[in-house]
Amino acid sequence: MSIVRGVFYCPWRYTDYNELADYLSDKYVNTVSLQRVGNGWNGHFYYPSEIAPHAFGDGYDALDDALRAFDRHGIDLRAHLVVGNDAYVAAQHPDWLAVRRDAVVARPAGAFREPGYHHLCCAQPAYQDRLVDIAREIVGRYPVAGIDLDYVRFPWTPEGDFCYCDHCRSAFQREHALDALTIERGTPEWEAWLGWRADQVTTLVRRIRQAMDEARSQGPRATLMLYIAPWWSETSERQEVAKIRERFGQDLVALAPYSDAYAPMLYHHYTQDPSFVTAQNVNWVGALTRWIAEAGKIPVWSTTQVFDISPLEARVAVEVAFNGGASGSLLFPYGSIGSTCGDETWLEIKKAYRRLAEVEARA
Numbered sequence: 001m002s003i004v005r006g007v008f009y010c011p012w013r014y015t016d017y018n019e020l021a022d023y024l025s026d027k028y029v030n031t032v033s034l035q036r037v038g039n040g041w042n043g044h045f046y047y048p049s050e051i052a053p054h055a056f057g058d059g060y061d062a063l064d065d066a067l068r069a070f071d072r073h074g075i076d077l078r079a080h081l082v083v084g085n086d087a088y089v090a091a092q093h094p095d096w097l098a099v100r101r102d103a104v105v106a107r108p109a110g111a112f113r114e115p116g117y118h119h120l121c122c123a124q125p126a127y128q129d130r131l132v133d134i135a136r137e138i139v140g141r142y143p144v145a146g147i148d149l150d151y152v153r154f155p156w157t158p159e160g161d162f163c164y165c166d167h168c169r170s171a172f173q174r175e176h177a178l179d180a181l182t183i184e185r186g187t188p189e190w191e192a193w194l195g196w197r198a199d200q201v202t203t204l205v206r207r208i209r210q211a212m213d214e215a216r217s218q219g220p221r222a223t224l225m226l227y228i229a230p231w232w233s234e235t236s237e238r239q240e241v242a243k244i245r246e247r248f249g250q251d252l253v254a255l256a257p258y259s260d261a262y263a264p265m266l267y268h269h270y271t272q273d274p275s276f277v278t279a280q281n282v283n284w285v286g287a288l289t290r291w292i293a294e295a296g297k298i299p300v301w302s303t304t305q306v307f308d309i310s311p312l313e314a315r316v317a318v319e320v321a322f323n324g325g326a327s328g329s330l331l332f333p334y335g336s337i338g339s340t341c342g343d344e345t346w347l348e349i350k351k352a353y354r355r356l357a358e359v360e361a362r363a
């Protein structure tokens with residue numbers, strides 16, 4: 001796998017993908033993670049799915065459109081699949097929403113102040129089936145380079161951990177003869193609970209990996225990348241990897257056999273979004289990249305922010321990620337490219353991406 005010089009892109013109905021591909025090629029971008037859920041988080045897909053509602057009434061297929069344009073420019077297109085955040089499914093199945101220890105539900109005006117954020121419980125068997133079917137549909141139908149799983153975790157807030165929904169409590173009770181609500185932190189029972197939660201995430205990822213392989217048994221193998229959540233990280237120490245598992249149920253060792261890359265969301269200056277606060281020096285990006293690469297022993301595509309910081313700092317974040325052992329870079333603009341990233345930031349990023357391309361061509 002070559003060095004990923006990527007960007008996260010949220011389409012809109014009238015995106016000119018040829019123009020976008022020209023623009024990104026000029027910046028040495030070789031990978032785009034295309035967010036395919038419409039209107040933010042309402043669960044409407046950008047391609048006509050048999051499983052989920054379609055964002056466009058006219059049958060327009062943004063995924064197909066983007067694939068054709070990017071293919072002409074040699075840019076890999078990856079389909080971004082939102083696992084735990086889907087307002088459409090939440091409205092249909094409110095009992096699938098994750099529940100905090102204090103019984104507060106993972107939805108707006110519940111556990112989250114952020115509008116539109118509904119976090120479903122990824123342990124729910126029927127919800128897992130739906131996600132597996134979606135992955136199979138995308139990989140079987142489109143020549144995407146792979147799938148990027150976002151929100152592939154339990155939610156977490158400083159006010160408490162998840163998930164204590166009826167399904168999680170009764171399934172854990174069946175397997176361990178314990179009520180999760182009575183377990184105290186720091187006990188062997190707590191470790192059993194953390195392990196059980198992490199197993200739910202790992203099981204989902206393993207099932208999705210298997211469905212992708214079944215859907216495309218010939219041709220280039222579709223790769224599977226997971227977005228990793230270091231939210232609320234307060235140090236640059238190795239112990240942050242254990243906190244990711246404890247907070248979000250992402251076990252980087254257990255997930256690795258089913259994953260081709262991890263994309264830790266290393267937004268070091270992320271202070272405006274009340275649901276995921278991180279305020280760190282830019283060097284934190286390199287340190288976390290190092291610990292995550294060591295834990296998973298698979299490629300790490302460090303995902304860094306290109307908003308709310310200077311153009312130079314955006315480039316430095318990319319550079320320190322590679323010093324920390326990254327195999328790739330993804331840029332998160334929080335909105336569309338241009339409106340929140342801007343040409344000046346791209347001038348800086350281009351210097352880093354051009355150098356990565358030059359070094360790789362020489363190898």
Ligand SMILES: [Zn+2]
Nearest residue numbers: 121163165168
């Ligand atoms: Zn649950």
